[in-house]
Amino acid sequence: MSITSLPAELVSDICGYLGVPDWCARRLTCRFLFINLRDAFANRHFNSISVLVTSDGLGQLQELAAHDTLHSRVQELWIVPELFEGYCHVDYSIFKHYRFIRSAHNDQPPESPVVEAYYAAYKAAVADHLDLLHSDGLGDILTGCLKRFVNLTSIGIRYRPTSKRDGLTSLGSRRLRRQLGYHPVYPMQFHYVPRRLGSVHTLAFMALSKSLMAADRKVKKLTTCGSYYCGLEPTSLTLTPAQWGSLLTPVEKPAELHLCFNILQPPNADLEFIGDVLTVVAPKLAVLTFSLYDTKNRMKPCYFPEPSQGIHFTQLVELHLRKIEVTYDTLETFLLTAAPTLKVLTMVSLGLADLATSNPSFTSKVTEIWQKIRDFLRDRLSLRFLSIRNLFYAGNPMRVNDALRELSGTPDPHDRHLTVFDADRARVSFREWANQLGLEPRPDICPRPSSLSAPQPLPMPPEPHGCFRPPWRRRNNQENQASPGQRQ
Incomplete structure (x- = not known):
């Protein structure tokens, strides 16, 4: 039986395990799937969004808000205000022993140039994140996006980038995973003992709440x-x-x-x-x-x-x-x-x-x-x-x-x-x-x-x-x- 003969709801359930890139690729293989799964695809992947406070994550959020049709699909928006569980000043001597680096190389210590590249990416991500968190730019970006999310009903702070099991689209996490060499199936977890992050969450929540009021949401x-x-x-x-x-x-x-x-x-x-x-x-x-x-x-x-x-x-x-x-x-x-x-x-x-x-x-x-x-x-x-x-x-x-x-x-x-x-x-x-x-x-x-x-x-x-x-x-x-x- 051809997949095109199945109801769109059933095809949507069958494709439910796919991530955004895989689902996009699957839709491009068939005109029937592209047209009939448009609403199911948009609702599944853009109904609930989480975003990292990075230039990449916020840039993707702005692109989503500017989209002619997808901006109206967003009903839940979650801000992830911390990177690396709050460990933003880790020395290279400690960084190179983290498990997520070994997992990307089959538990074998990678070559020093590879680790150094990961460490440089880590420091750049931290600097970018802290600059945004302590600037007025975060609030300005959120205000502009919230004005476009006309059907928004839920908003708040999340701890740690989402995993595929959450069923949420996490803006900014894919590039960060790639830059740091995370294994494709390894959880995006930097440390097993997170730091207290009350001050970081307070900064992000203040920016978010002020943006809500400015956007009259x-x-x-x-x-x-x-x-x-x-x-x-x-x-x-x-x-x-x-x-x-x-x-x-x-x-x-x-x-x-x-x-x-x-x-x-x-x-x-x-x-x-x-x-x-x-x-x-x-x-x-x-x-x-x-x-x-x-x-x-x-x-x-x-x-x-x-x-x-x-x-x-x-x-x-x-x-x-x-x-x-x-x-x-x-x-x-x-x-x-x-x-x-x-x-x-x-x-x-x-x-x-x-x-x-x-x-x-x-x-x-x-x-x-x-x-x-x-x-x-x-x-x-x-x-x-x-x-x-x-x-x-x-x-x-x-x-x-x-x-x-x-x-x-x-x-x-x-x-x-x-x-x-x-x-x-x-x-x-x-x-x-x-x-x-x-x-x-x-x-x-x-x-x-x-x-x-x-x-x-x-x-x-x-x-x-x-x-x-x-x-x-x-x-x-x-x-x-x-x-x-x-x-x-």
Whole structure:
């Protein structure tokens, strides 16, 4: 059977594994494919775009914005504000031993002239990147492009250049891979231990947000950082709370916000600012991801903004809390502001900061605080999905005991660090499931007596990519356009 006799939708699925160059080449082999796959090709490869802050990446973005038809296909735009995971000043003596260089040469050390050429390309890319990041040119380019992207709905910051598995077109990464000799199938990863990139992300986010306002664009989804949760630095932000609200769509079109802050200094002014931002955006949100931590890893309970500041969620359906240390009372008050509409709650690396006064009372104190949390989740909220991973109490890792995990709809009953209830998959009621939950110190990490007299620094958890998400949150490009009500 000839491929030309198949429906265009089926041919599009068959060609779905192809990258942009391969798909272009395939379309050029046949007039039928060229004409009938035009829309499928444009939607697949230009619906969601990520761009490196390099001259090449931004140049390609300008070309896309100037295209007569493709500019209207762009609905999501993600800026990758860092190169090489933040390692911009690596010496040649270290650079030549990086694994990505060996992988390009079958794990054999390449000749010195080859490595020197790679190193020269690395230094040139870094210089170009830093010049753009600290200049007004970045904002000017983004403003011009945003004016042309008339159907843009989502925008934000991503961590690290995308891979083919993301299904995104990454502008600027192909040339950079070629210049540095990356193996075609080797991930574009420069270092296994990324640096904290809050200042870099803040610079890029400020340029992006100012460009949004200059282009008079409002988005339905705004992301302040990628999966690594680098966090924006409040002291470096010049946006007012009202300007934060102006970036999002009106209240009639519920928005999604990923809000991640990195506390660098004593938090008094920072927290007032963060609370003011939440107060302004809360009525507009259907989905909120909120992360708050400090680089010195010594959070205090008072770092979490008090809902008494006037934070009121009127249509929030999903709430995702990441790397936050909070007292039970503040957590309860915060969740109550969203109780009438909240259906999905996930908590990753949540630290409960109530004091434990002495070693003998530690177990009883844990039991007491957990009973409060369990009863609150059961009686005051109407959740259809709950996920808890990496819970801490007074700085000590805890484990949730779930005897009904086989019936609760969890994706992996053997993962003892993940506790999930999914109403769509569960074979037990939420009340019955919640009643039997218990909390105890992780048996592999026993609390030290000296740590029980005061809250300890919240340990930095693993990367959040292991956090299970509800089935309706594992979405493709088409599902991105669904409303919160359609996801339930």
